[in-house]
Amino acid sequence: MRFRVRHFTKAALVLGFGLACAASAAPGKGDAAKGAALAAQSCSSCHGPDGNSAVAAFPKLAGQQEQYLAREMKDFKEGRRESEVMAPFLVSLNDQDLADLAAFYAKQKPAAAKGGDAALIKAGKKLYLEGNSKSGVPSCDGCHEEDGTGSKKFPRVAGQHVDYILEQMRLYAAGKRKNGVKVMLTVAERLTEQETRAVSEYMASME
Ligand code: HEC
Ligand code: HEC
Structure with missing residues (x-):
């Protein structure tokens, strides 16, 4: 008792x-x-x-x-x-x-972003702005803003390192980062490996 x-x-x-x-x-x-x-x-x-x-x-x-x-x-x-x-x-x-x-x-002022693979960035941008209605992935801009700067509890993703983002998506999908919103788990689970890579490259490329 x-x-x-x-x-x-x-x-x-x-x-x-x-x-x-x-x-x-x-x-x-x-x-x-x-x-x-x-x-x-x-x-x-x-x-x-x-x-x-x-x-x-x-x-x-x-x-x-x-x-x-x-x-x-x-x-x-x-x-x-x-x-x-x-x-x-x-x-x-x-x-x-x-x-x-x-x-x-x-x-602090974010350093200028480095460009990456142009084809991946293009595919990633489409996914970031539109999501994937077939697999039920929401667009990212609604929460992280169109320019990736975020607001308040929604983190800035613009210019972030690709390797760090990929690791976080892996942690979300595996249910190991669960202190925040459930939607990130859903997003990470539903994105294909190729989509995850593309959207990460796009976020990293944003200023
Ligand atoms: C030995 C290297 C190291 C040191 C020193 C360190 N960090 Fe970190 N930090 C990391 C790593 C690695 C991560 C990613 C952790 C994960 O996998 O979630 C991280 C993540 C973070 C995050 C989360 C960022 C995000 O976008 O979610 C914040 C905030 C942070 N660190 C703040 C600090 C602060 C403040 C200090 C000093 C008091 C500090 N760190 C010292 C390595 C370090
Ligand atoms: C409904 C709001 C919402 C949507 C939609 C959303 N996110 Fe998030 N996202 C968040 C919040 C809130 C966090 C903060 C951490 C948490 O809650 O785990 C986050 C965290 C993240 C992080 C970790 C940032 C860091 O610094 O560690 C990444 C990467 C990310 N989101 C990418 C995406 C991508 C890519 C999409 C679109 C496919 C997306 N998010 C859609 C709300 C959202």
Whole structure:
């Protein structure tokens, strides 16, 4: 009985945290200057000094949506988004630190995107804007915006590394990234390998 009560409390706490997080993630609360100092100390070795990571397995954070960043960091820290690589760098940070980091990265200028395979990019653009009605894949622009910049909880995908995107699509399809919206699981499951590759190349090519 005690066990059950504790579980219920934990669920209530998690729900409470979710709501508090949504509220505290409102833009403007983080201090970008403090975030810059933290980033230089613990994050820049992988994500680059200004969030434009040079390594394709490490996501670019420059210009990413502030609200999205704050939530993903909190989810890594608390284990809802699993990553053995990321979590250790966040455990000692508090909510204000995370807000400061989110403010810093959101303000950085994304580096110019590199072009890829023209034929794949063309096919990927069509899929991004129209989806695939035959297999029930929605278009991506409705949530990630036509130019890929995202908004609030919808992440920027423009200019992201292809390798990072492919890995995330694999995690979604395998049910291993499940802290967010269900639609991403559906999208990842229904896209063919070729479509996934094409839409990833297109997102990476967007400025
Ligand atoms: C050792 C390399 C490394 C370090 C250091 C590191 N990260 Fe990461 N980061 C990663 C990897 C790898 C991922 C992708 C994890 C996954 O597979 O989901 C990631 C993902 C992220 C994401 C999710 C991005 C997205 O688009 O969803 C955020 C936000 C992030 N890191 C912030 C930070 C912050 C803030 C720090 C410093 C406190 C930091 N990282 C330190 C390697 C690193
Ligand atoms: C109904 C809204 C919605 C639609 C439609 C949608 N997405 Fe997403 N997507 C999200 C949200 C919200 C996230 C944030 C993470 C999460 O919830 O898991 C996300 C995350 C992502 C990510 C991971 C970004 C990162 O930095 O880790 C990629 C890649 C992505 N979406 C690609 C796509 C593609 C490609 C399509 C179209 C085929 C698409 N999305 C359609 C809402 C959507």
